[in-house]
Amino acid sequence: MTVNEKELAERVIRISGVNTKKCMKCGKCSGTCPSYDDMEYHPHQFVSMVEKGQIKKLMESKSIWTCLSCFACIERCPRSVEPAKLIEAVRVCVIRQQGENHLKANAVPEKLDDNMPQQAIVSAFRKYSK
Amino acid sequence: MTYSYYPGCTLKTKAKELDKYARASAEALGVTLEEIEDWQCCGAVYPLALDEIATKLSAVRALDSAKKEGRDLLTLCSACHHVIKRVNNDMLTNDDIRMKVNNYLKLDTDYVGETNVVHYLEMLRDTVGFDNIKAAVKNPLKGRKIAAYYGCLLLRPAKVMQFDNPENPTILEDFIKAIGATPVITGYRNECCGGYVALEDKSIPQKRANMILEEAMAKGADTVITACPLCLYNLETNSTIENKPAICYFTELLAEALGLK
Numbered sequence: 001m002t003v004n005e006k007e008l009a010e011r012v013i014r015i016s017g018v019n020t021k022k023c024m025k026c027g028k029c030s031g032t033c034p035s036y037d038d039m040e041y042h043p044h045q046f047v048s049m050v051e052k053g054q055i056k057k058l059m060e061s062k063s064i065w066t067c068l069s070c071f072a073c074i075e076r077c078p079r080s081v082e083p084a085k086l087i088e089a090v091r092v093c094v095i096r097q098q099g100e101n102h103l104k105a106n107a108v109p110e111k112l113d114d115n116m117p118q119q120a121i122v123s124a125f126r127k128y129s130k
Numbered sequence: 131m132t133y134s135y136y137p138g139c140t141l142k143t144k145a146k147e148l149d150k151y152a153r154a155s156a157e158a159l160g161v162t163l164e165e166i167e168d169w170q171c172c173g174a175v176y177p178l179a180l181d182e183i184a185t186k187l188s189a190v191r192a193l194d195s196a197k198k199e200g201r202d203l204l205t206l207c208s209a210c211h212h213v214i215k216r217v218n219n220d221m222l223t224n225d226d227i228r229m230k231v232n233n234y235l236k237l238d239t240d241y242v243g244e245t246n247v248v249h250y251l252e253m254l255r256d257t258v259g260f261d262n263i264k265a266a267v268k269n270p271l272k273g274r275k276i277a278a279y280y281g282c283l284l285l286r287p288a289k290v291m292q293f294d295n296p297e298n299p300t301i302l303e304d305f306i307k308a309i310g311a312t313p314v315i316t317g318y319r320n321e322c323c324g325g326y327v328a329l330e331d332k333s334i335p336q337k338r339a340n341m342i343l344e345e346a347m348a349k350g351a352d353t354v355i356t357a358c359p360l361c362l363y364n365l366e367t368n369s370t371i372e373n374k375p376a377i378c379y380f381t382e383l384l385a386e387a388l389g390l391k
Contacts, residue, residue: 005285009390013213014180014181015179015181016151016178016180016181017180017279024156029148034321034322035324035327035334036322036339038331038334064329065330065333066283066325066327066330066334068322068326068327068334069175069310069326069327070282070286070321070322071282071286071287072282072286072321072322074286074287075285075286075287075288075296084178085178085241086177088178088179089178090181092179092182093211103329103330108329111329113367115363115367115388116144116328116363116367117140117144117145117172117359117360117363117364118139118140118143118144119138119139119140119174119207119209119359119360120325120326120329120360120363121171121173121329121361122139122173122174123209123326124328124329124330126175126177126185127326128329128330129174129301130352
C-alpha cells in the first residue's frame, strides 16, 4: 500500500464512519444488491478492498456510479457494516477533485425526456457532481 | 389538525397530481396542510457522507420553519420524506453535524432536531385512522386489484425511518383496503426500481421496472400505486412491457374514493 493509498483509505473510513472489521463476510449485502449485475466490484468487495486499502481501484470503477442508493445493503447487513456508506465515500472522494464531476450540466439536456421528474435530475447532480 | 407541509420540487411540476389530490383529500378528512414559506429543494438524495454539511441545510431550514410554527412537518414525496427525516435524525443524534449546521445557519435559536417529521401515509394511519377513512369513502373502489409499490425510501433504514416493517410493510395495503379495493402483495414491492440512475444508465431502471410490473401483472393487479414521483416515472416511462397496469399516486385513488376526483 502506498502512502497515498493509505491516506485515501483513512479518508474513506472517516467520511463513511464504517468499521470494516465488523464484517463477518456473509455476503448478504451483495446477495441483496439490485445492481449486482451492473457492478464490477460488489458491496462485499467494497468492504474488503477498503480494509486492504485498495481505494484507487474502487475510485476508477463504474460500480460507484451504478449503486442505486436503495439502502438494501444497509438495512439487511446483520452486522451493521453498511457497505453503501463506503460506496458513497469513494464516490465523493472522486467528485470532490477538481474537474472530476461525473455528471456535467451541459450533458443533461440530451438525457431529458418529457416525463422525467425534477427529482431524477436533482438526485443525479447530488450523486454525481460537486 | 394542522401540519406544516413540505411539497418539494417535483410536486410543483411533474407530480402535481400527487400534491393536488393530497391537499383535497386532507381537507375532506379534517386535516389542514399549511405549506411552509420559502422552502428549498431537499436535494432528493440523503447525503450519507458524514462530512457533508451544505447538502443538509435545506432540510434543516424546513425543519426549523415547522418548529417556529410549533407544528409537525408533513411530507409526501418519498425522497423528501427520506432526506428530511434522516437529516432530522442527524440533528438529533450527531453532535458534529448539529454544531456545524448551526454554526453555519446562525438561527435565532439552535435547531436540535425538535420537529416531528410525518409522512402523509403516517398521518392517514395515525391521525385520521384507516377506519375513519373507510367511513368517509363515498365511492369504494370495489373490485379493483391494487399492488402497492413501496420502493426503498419510505422504509429504509428502518431504525431511522420507523415507517413500517421494512421487509413486510402493511401501511399501503391497509390503505388499499380502507378505500374498498383488494391489495395484491408482490415480492418486489420493497425492492428498488433503480430510478436514481436514470441519467447514468437507463438500462438498469428499465430492467428493474419491467421486473416489478411483470410480477404485479402475473399476480393480477390492475393498478400499481406509489408515493414516489421517481418510481412512477420509472415504472411508467422506462418500462418496455405492453398492456401494463395503471400506475398512479396513492393520493389519486384516495381522492377518487372520497368522491373528490
